[in-house]
Amino acid sequence: MESFTFRHTTQKPLAGTKAQAITGVVASGNLEVLLERVLPADQCTIEIATPVVGYGDVWEAVAADFVARTQPGGLRIAINDGGARPDTVSLRLAQGARLMEGGR
Amino acid sequence: MTDWRKQRTARDERIAAGRAHASGKVVRHEAVVELLEAVLRPGDRVCLEGDNQKQADCLARGLGACDPGKVHDLHMVQSGIVLPEHLDVFETGIARRLDYSYSGPQGARIAKMLYGGQIELGAVHTYLELFARYFIDLTPNVALIAGVSADRAGNLYTGPNTEDTPTVVEATAFKNGVVIAQVNQIVDTVPRVDIPGDRIDFVVEADKPFYVEPLFTRDPAAVTETQILMAMMAIKGIYAEYGIRRLNHGIGFGTAAIELLLPTFAEKLGLKGKIATNWALNPHPTLIPAIESGFVEQVHCFGSEVGMDRYIAARPDIFFTGADGSLRSNRAFCQTAGLYACDLFIGSTLQIDLQGHSSTVTTNRVAGFGGAPNMGSDPHGRRHPSDTWMKAGREAGGTGDPALRRGRKLVVQLVETFGDGLVPAFVEHLDALELAKKIGLELAPVMVYADDVTHIVTEEGIANLLLCRDADEREQAIRGVAGYTEVGRGRDRAKVEALRARGIVRRPEDLGIEPLDADRSLLAARSIKDLVHWSGGLYEPPARFRNW
Numbered sequence: 006m007e008s009f010t011f012r013h014t015t016q017k018p019l020a021g022t023k024a025q026a027i028t029g030v031v032a033s034g035n036l037e038v039l040l041e042r043v044l045p046a047d048q049c050t051i052e053i054a055t056p057v058v059g060y061g062d063v064w065e066a067v068a069a070d071f072v073a074r075t076q077p078g079g080l081r082i083a084i085n086d087g088g089a090r091p092d093t094v095s096l097r098l099a100q101g102a103r104l105m106e107g108g109r
Numbered sequence: 110m111t112d113w114r115k116q117r118t119a120r121d122e123r124i125a126a127g128r129a130h131a132s133g134k135v136v137r138h139e140a141v142v143e144l145l146e147a148v149l150r151p152g153d154r155v156c157l158e159g160d161n162q163k164q165a166d167c168l169a170r171g172l173g174a175c176d177p178g179k180v181h182d183l184h185m186v187q188s189g190i191v192l193p194e195h196l197d198v199f200e201t202g203i204a205r206r207l208d209y210s211y212s213g214p215q216g217a218r219i220a221k222m223l224y225g226g227q228i229e230l231g232a233v234h235t236y237l238e239l240f241a242r243y244f245i246d247l248t249p250n251v252a253l254i255a256g257v258s259a260d261r262a263g264n265l266y267t268g269p270n271t272e273d274t275p276t277v278v279e280a281t282a283f284k285n286g287v288v289i290a291q292v293n294q295i296v297d298t299v300p301r302v303d304i305p306g307d308r309i310d311f312v313v314e315a316d317k318p319f320y321v322e323p324l325f326t327r328d329p330a331a332v333t334e335t336q337i338l339m340a341m342m343a344i345k346g347i348y349a350e351y352g353i354r355r356l357n358h359g360i361g362f363g364t365a366a367i368e369l370l371l372p373t374f375a376e377k378l379g380l381k382g383k384i385a386t387n388w389a390l391n392p393h394p395t396l397i398p399a400i401e402s403g404f405v406e407q408v409h410c411f412g413s414e415v416g417m418d419r420y421i422a423a424r425p426d427i428f429f430t431g432a433d434g435s436l437r438s439n440r441a442f443c444q445t446a447g448l449y450a451c452d453l454f455i456g457s458t459l460q461i462d463l464q465g466h467s468s469t470v471t472t473n474r475v476a477g478f479g480g481a482p483n484m485g486s487d488p489h490g491r492r493h494p495s496d497t498w499m500k501a502g503r504e505a506g507g508t509g510d511p512a513l514r515r516g517r518k519l520v521v522q523l524v525e526t527f528g529d530g531l532v533p534a535f536v537e538h539l540d541a542l543e544l545a546k547k548i549g550l551e552l553a554p555v556m557v558y559a560d561d562v563t564h565i566v567t568e569e570g571i572a573n574l575l576l577c578r579d580a581d582e583r584e585q586a587i588r589g590v591a592g593y594t595e596v597g598r599g600r601d602r603a604k605v606e607a608l609r610a611r612g613i614v615r616r617p618e619d620l621g622i623e624p625l626d627a628d629r630s631l632l633a634a635r636s637i638k639d640l641v642h643w644s645g646g647l648y649e650p651p652a653r654f655r656n657w
Contacts, residue, residue: 057531063593090527091593092335092568096624103625 007058011051011068018046018078019105026104029097036089038101041081049077055086067091071098080105116285123148123251123287124310131311134263135295138316141171145253148287148311149180153250155204156243156281159189160272160440161211161391161479162322162412165255167291167315169194172253177202184208186247188236188273188440190215190477191322199228208247209477210234213324216474223475223548233475233554235482237444240273243280252281252288255319258299259292263309266292266299269413269421269436270321274304276441282308293318300433323415323651325391327365329634335525335568338617338627340366343455344375346571346620347521347564348384351497357389357447357484359456363523365395367455372402372633389447389484392417392428392436394650398633398643400427409446410438411480416654420647440480447484452497454484455521458556459528460536463584463596465559465574467522468541475544478556485557487518501563504575517575520557521564526592533594534567535587559583565590569597570616577613589614 024042031037044050051068071077075098082101089097112118126147130140145168149155157172158165172180173194183204190196190212198204199222208231212219222228234242243249254277257268267274282288289311290304344367347353358364371385386406390396392414399405408428413421413436421427422434431437447454458467469476491498498516507514524534545553565572565587572586581604589605591597608614617624634640637654 060531062598066593066598088531090335090525090531092526093333096334096338096627099625 007055007061009053009061009064011065013049013069013072015047015049015072015076015078017076019076019080019102021106023105023107026101028101028104031085031087033087034089034093035087036094036097037085038097039083040101040105042079042105043081044079046078049080049082051082051084053084053086055088057086057088063091067094071095075099075102077102120285120287123150127287127311133261134310134312135261136311136313138167138313141168141313142174144289144311144313145171146175146179148289149175149183149251151180152182152184154184154186154247156187156249156252156277157185157195158252158254158273158277159187159191159195160270160412161189161324162414163255163267163270163272164192164320165253165291166192166194166320167313167317168253168255168289172203173197173201175203186239186243186249188239190219192320196222205229206231208232208234208239208242210236210239211477211479213476216476220473220475220544220548233477235478236440236480237448237483240276240441243276248284248286249277249281250286252277252286254278254288254290256290256292256303258294258296259290259309259312260296260299260306263290263306263312264299264302265290265304265306265309266301267303269418269438271303271438272412272440275439278304278308289313291315291319300435301431303437321415325360325393325414326416326650326654327360327362327393327395328637328654329365329369329395329632329639330636332362332366332369332629332632334627334629336363336366337370337629337631338568338622338624339363339523339525339566340370341374341622341627342571342617342620343367343521343523343566344370344380344384345378345622346615347453347519347566348375349378349380351453351500351519353384353453353497353519355387355451355495356385356453356455357451358393359481359523361457361523363457363525364455365393366632368393368395368399369632369634371399371404373631375404376402389443389451392421394637394640394648395634397640397648400424401643402633409443410436411440411443412438415651416649419649420644423647444480444483447480448486448488449491451484451518452495453519453521455523456481456485457523459534460539460541461522461524461534461565461587462536462539463587464580465562465565465583465587466539466555467557467562468539468554469556470539470541470544470554472540472544472547475554478554481556485520486561487520491515491518501575504573506578517563519563520561521566522557522562523566526567526569526594526597533596535591535594535596537596567592570614570619573613573615576611582608582613586613
C-alpha cells in the first residue's frame with residue numbers, strides 16, 4: 006500500500022456549486038474518486054491510496070495534467086485505487102469534475 | 110537411365126503398406142497408429158493440420174503414439190502449433206525439425222523447447238509464406254488433415270472451417286504425397302465436396318469430433334470505456350477521413366469495440382455505406398449488429414467461428430456459402446484478399462518501439478505470426494488504385510510524376526498505452542530482440558515493421574506516421590500518443606505540440622470527440638445475449654460465453 010498527497014494552486018475555481026460527488030468503484034483495475042468542495046477557490050489537493058507500489062511519478066504526472074486541463078479550484082479529491090491504469094484514472098477524474106460542475 | 114518416378118514409386122509403396130490396415134480407403138480409428146507407422150518414413154516432411162480453429166487431433170494423438178524406433182526425425186511443416194500433442198512429438202524424437210506460423214496457446218512451451226534445443230527450428234512464417242513454401246521447398250510427404258465428413262471414395266466435406274485444407278492437400282496430393290484425413294463421420298453422400306476424393310488416400314473415422322477453438326468471440330460485456338474512446342477516434346479520425354470500405358480487423362477488444370460502434374456512433378456520423386462495407390474477416394459475433402443494420406455488404410472468411418453456423422447459413426448475401434448452405438472459408442485465399450484487396454488493416458499488439466516496430470513476442474513466449482504481418486503490410490505488388498490507397502500515398506509524400514507514385518495501405522496499430530498488469534505497450538527496445546539473441550534467431554520476430562505502420566491509435570490520440578518527414582518527427586509522434594508510459598513521459602512537449610498543429614498528432618478534442626461520451630451505452634450490443642437477440646436467435650454462443 007502506498008499513499009500520496011499532491012497540492013496544486015489553480016488559476017480559477019471549478020464551475021458549479023455541488024458540494025460533493027463520488028464516481029467509480031474500488032474494483033480490480035478501477036478506482037473510486039470522492040470530490041469535495043471544501044478548499045479555498047485557488048487550491049486543489051489530490052490524495053491517493055493505492056495497493057500498487059512504485060508508480061508515484063506516474064500519479065504525479067496524471068494529477069498535474071488533470072489540474073492543468075480542468076482547473077479544479079476548491080476541490081479536495083480522494084482516490085481509492087484498485088490498480089487502475091493511468092488512462093482510467095484520468096477518465097474518472099474528468100468524470101468527477103464533470104459531476105461537480107453539475108453536468109449530466 | 111534416369112528414373113523420373115522415384116517419388117511416385119515411393120508413394121505407391123506407402124499406399125500399398127497403408128492399405129493393409131484399411132478397408133478400401135477407410136481406416137478404423139483403432140488402427141491409426143499402425144496406418145501411420147506403415148505410411149511414414151523417417152525424416153519425412155509432415156503437415157499435421159493444425160489450423161486456427163480446426164485440429165486433426167485424432168491423427169495427432171495417433172502420431173504421438175507411434176513407435177519412435179519406426180517413426181522418427183520428422184520435419185513438421187504446419188501453420189498452427191495449437192495442441193500439446195503438436196509439441197509432444199518433439200520430446201519423444203518422433204519429430205525433430207519445425208517450420209510453422211502460429212503457436213498462440215503453446216507459445217510459452219515452444220519458447221522453452223527452442224531454448225532447450227529440443228526443436229530444430231527452420232523459421233517462423235506468416236501463413237501465406239508457409240503456404241508458398243509448400244509449393245517450393247517445404248512440400249509435405251504426408252498430410253494429416255481434418256474434415257467433418259467423407260464418403261467411402263474419400264470425397265471430403267470440411268464444414269465451415271475449410272481453412273488450410275485445400276492448400277495443404279494441393280501441395281501434397283499433386284507432388285507424390287500421401288493424404289490422410291480424419292473425419293467425424295463416414296457418410297454415403299457428403300453435403301458438398303470440398304476436396305475431391307481422388308486427392309485423399311485414407312479416411313479415418315475419428316473416435317470423437319475434432320476440436321474447434323472459439324478464437325474470435327469477444328464478449329461485449331468486457332469492452333471498456335477506454336476501448337470505446339479509441340474506437341470512436343479510429344472511426345472518426347481514420348475510417349471516415351480515408352473512406353475505408355475494404356478492410357480487415359484483428360481479433361482484440363479494440364476492434365470488437367469498433368464493430369459494435371458501427372450501428373450507433375458511425376451511423377450517427379452518416380457513415381453507413383461509406384465505410385466498412387467489404388471485409389476479409391472471420392465471422393466475428395461482434396459484427397452481427399453491423400450486418401443486421403445494413404452496414405456490411407460482404408465478408409470473406411479465413412475460417413469460421415463456433416456458434417455462427419446457423420446465422421451464416423441464413424445470410425448468404427453477406428457470406429461465401431456452398432450449395433449446401435454452409436460457410437466456405439479458405440485461409441490462403443482470404444489472406445491474399447487481406448493483403449491485396451483491403452485498404453486497411455487494424456489490430457493490436459503488445460509492444461511498439463520508438464520507430465514503430467511492433468511485436469507480440471515477450472521474452473518467455475513465441476506466439477508466432479499467423480496472418481497479421483501479411484494483412485499489416487504494404488503490398489508492393491499492388492497495382493489497382495482506390496481513393497483510400499491514393500490518399501494515403503499522397504500523405505506519405507514523394508516527388509516526381511504523380512502518375513508514377515504508388516498508394517499506401519493503411520496499417521493501424523490500436524493499442525492501449527498500458528496492457529494487463531500495468532505493462533507498458535510502448536518500449537525503447539522490443540523484447541523480441543532479446544528473445545532472438547537468447548534462442549539464436551537470425552531475425553527478431555517482428556509482427557509489423559515500422560515502415561509498414563501508418564497510424565497508431567491510443568486513448569491519448571492518433572499519430573499519423575505517414576505525415577512524419579524524418580526519424581525525429583516519427584519518434585515524437587509515437588511518444589506523443591504513448592500516454593503515461595516512460596516513453597510517453599519522455600516526450601519533447603514543444604515538438605509534440607508542433608506535430609499537433611500540423612495534424613500529425615490528434616487528440617480526442619481535435620477530432621470533436623468528448624472523452625466523457627465514451628460510454629458503454631454507445632455499444633450496439635453490451636453482452637453476448639444482446640448479440641443473440643441481434644441475430645434473431647440464429648447465433649448460438651458456446652457454453653463458456655453463456656452466463657444467463
